[in-house]
Amino acid sequence: MRARVLVRPKAGILDPQGQAVERALPALGFDGVSNVHVGRLIELDVEDPERLPEMCERLLTNPLIEDYEIVASAQ
């Protein structure tokens, strides 16, 4: 199965990347954008999706600073 892991900075932790994007957009004429956060997207084929949470906890994310969400991929 093709799976997606969406990794985002934990709420409350300063996200300078998100802020940089938020600052840059109006300058390019894109208004009405807020609450921007930048994280990581991991896409992979897994034989045993059951083990995905474990992979996330151990390697793919750092639970102290990141939240994650596993979604079955569109493809």
Added chain:
Amino acid sequence: MRARVLVRPKAGILDPQGQAVERALPALGFDGVSNVHVGRLIELDVEDPERLPEMCERLLTNPLIEDYEIVASAQ
């Protein structure tokens, strides 16, 4: 509207991060994982979703080396 932009390395373009993760997982006892790619996740509140593609082309992604996909966020 809360939107998500999934950014991934273009097909065929070298993805060292994906390779590194793919090599690391078996060592941790996670087998049966393949075709790993690491990209970026951008989440944002946007008043005019129509303009998202344009934002992606101009700022959020590097069209030279990245593909993107816009999905309305779960929340």
Added chain:
Amino acid sequence: MSSSTSSLEERYRQLGLTDGEYARIIERLGRAPGDVELAMLSLMWSEHCGYKHSRRLLRRLPNDGPHVLMGPGENAGVVDVGGGLAVAFKVESHNHPSAVEPFQGAATGVGGILRDVFAVGARPIAVLDSLRFGEPRSSERSRYLLDRAVAGIGHYGNSIGVPTVGGEIYFEGSYEQNCLVNAMCLGLAPHSRLIRSAAAGPGNVVVLLGALTGRDGIGGASVLASAELVGSEGGDQAKRPSVQIGDPFTEKKLLECCLELLDRELLVSLQDLGAAGLTSAASEMASKGGVSVRLDVGRVPLREPGMEPFEIMVSESQERMLCVVEPERVADVLGVCERWEILATTIGCVADGDSFQVLDAGVVIADLPVSVLVDDCPLYDLEPVPFAGALYEAPAAVLTGSETPAETLLALLRSPNLASRHPVFEQYDPIVQSRTVRRPDEADAAVLMLPDSSAIAVSIDGNGRRVACDPRRGAMEAVYECSANLACVGAEPLGLTNCLNFGNPEKPHVAWQLVEAVEGLALACEQLGVPVVGGNVSLYNEAPTGPIFPTPVVGMVGKLPHAEAAGRLGFTLAGDAIALVGPFEPSAVGSELSKLRGLPPVGELPVADAARIRVAHQAVRSRVRSGAFHSAHDVAEGGVAVALAECCIAAGLGASVLLPNGLDPFGEAPGRAFIVSGPREALAPFVVIGEVGGDALTIDGLLEVPLSELRDARDAGLREWV
């Protein structure tokens, strides 16, 4: 070329071959080339690999010297630095890839020059970068290119653990649509580890090391490096698919792996894969060794399914090396590679003769004489025509000429070309490997300690605006200035490398710039006795508005006996006397001030008296070494006033001076003169102009500016754009 519909003409023209060149191929082969052969030939005969418009010219450059171990022709030049050690170095351009994708373009530029250096068996110990962009004030794209190129250079150098110890940046309108990204690398090797790229030993095995081969930069050499970027449909749009991604982690393992292979004497020869990938690497190795090579594309490990043989043969995937190994050593080689987690595959063999054979599943799909690939590329004579009048637009005026000297000095310190490079260098690691005795901003050249506590010094220079005014003298000044920079730290030149960044050589006035500049380089090298041990050429750097400033970039390496005696540019002691050393008759032509006043780059540069320059450099070098001079700084852009300000800012000390009668405080004549400080007795033989002290720079009868204002102006200049 996979577009099988297109006619033969369209195909070879798409590949950058002219009708005449294609006819020549048929004549040499006595038959029409196959697809794979055509792809290989088109790249080997491209400007980038074939040096069609520059090879004859380069013969003018002197390359013999007492210290030279390897000259032009190898992957990097090599000079002896004593103690059984040698230093390899080379500068290379990655201009067009950087214009397309500045981060990856600059990063892979660094990756490529590192491979050239460890290809000769040297451990890379320093990187320098030479950058040219449009005006940051007026051009958002130039700011973007600056930001991303700097990030890319830092990314590769920092990640692989090679310090970036120096460089230079200029901003000029002529680079707006054609930025320059040149990277220089120095490596250190025991003589015993030096290796050449010549393949040898029929029956020996060809082994491919490193990254998987993908569709990276297919046709890069002919499409990216040899065509006018802007000419192509939609500019960079057309180039998009061929962007290469750098992987410094893989290169770090590849580097350590190659050095271990060499330390264990397991290799016959070694060669990096650069432009034109396997095709160029294997044919160069065969040509230099006077042997044949046979490669099986079926054995090349691929990153993508369904790659065509021609793609495999010309792929420019990064982080790959090719080596020749004796059959009985292959197992050991594969063992070392495994330990370093480096993929190693036997893909072919060396044979007698003069043929480059490519096989696919046992079937010969290309069979070309090596000599046709490497030697038969047509060499074109340039048709230089001196250019009368102003070839380049006048820059926007920042100053009217009515400013006070103090205002003028501050404007110069604030101008992006002269302002502090700190915001850029702060993004580079200059100290990894623990050799760095002088970091950027501490001295005019970077200084790196050697095991016996002697040191080498390195500097890179090339002011395109002055070369635009006067190609011959401008190029000579680049050599003088490098030598002057080395003198400031007490170093004696051992050799130089250069990168010739020019416009379209088929244009008579560009050809003239090129011929004159090479003549200037050659003359200055002869005058100072510095051999040219290597370099690179980048042509067709053009915008619709015309060519870039002719930009020969010179990188010079020197030696000093005692690292701890390395000079500094900043004053060190209040009460020290200040002297002006060297034959100095500056002029406003081509100066930064003339630019700020909106004048175009035209006019004759001041003549230089080579004998007196040699004497001045020697005087400074010896007194820096002996400690008689406490500081030394060469007078370059912005003239004496700016040089004095820089000595003060670096020291946090003021100075008060009286300039010799009639000396233009902002006039320029790079590479000739120095501002030095030291005890009065030590400076007695020279023109003493003042004293260190106080918290302002005072030039008698001209200006008095507090140190803090000088520093703020110099710090602000680039900070606001980075």
Added chain:
Amino acid sequence: MRFGIVRFPGSCDDIDALQAAARVGEAVLLWHADHDLHEVDAVIVPGGFSYGDYLRAGAIARFAPVMAEVEEFAREGGLVLGICNGFQVLCEAGLLPGALLPNVSLKFVFRQVELEVVRAVGPFTGSLGFDPPTHPAPPFPRLSIPVKHTTGRYYAPDDELDRLEAAGQVLLRYAPGHNPNGSLRDIAGVCNESRNVFGLMPHPEHAVDPLTGSADGRRIFESMRSHVEQHVLA
């Protein structure tokens, strides 16, 4: 006194650390793939970009075979020093509290910074030779040491930070105005509860010789030596 310096693929400051340690004791390299610490008295996890820093800095390195031995060694009270990337690895491995995030500038930064020694006690800062050794009141004694990193912003939840400070686990802070990366509470270096594992972003191994910058960092290696000589070898 024998230092062992871990070498991962992608370590860059491993030889620098080896040479720095060799100035105050014996020093050997420890290969990432080995399950052997070669009887060293202290382990240094050096700087660099182990495994390219791909995914997260230190995330992959922390699973290298040798790290299992290092964790064991640390649990038994052995001295472990993590420098820059090594600090990231030790945090990822859970041997040190907190995590390191991208610099607020989002850029790599090289800078010679001033550090304040908040606690001059224990194996790593004990013999920095400051008086009084514990909780000196401002002005704190200072060290001049370079930083060079892209991911050096120290982070831990607020309550955790309070706990660390109360427990005296914060050993080094960036001096006022010297915080190069946005680290919370200007934290430059922290140790674990039992004080035998220490991580810092600045590079003491690049401050061991005035000729190449400063010699202040050398005293951290000297501290480790005297601790080992007094408490382990004695």
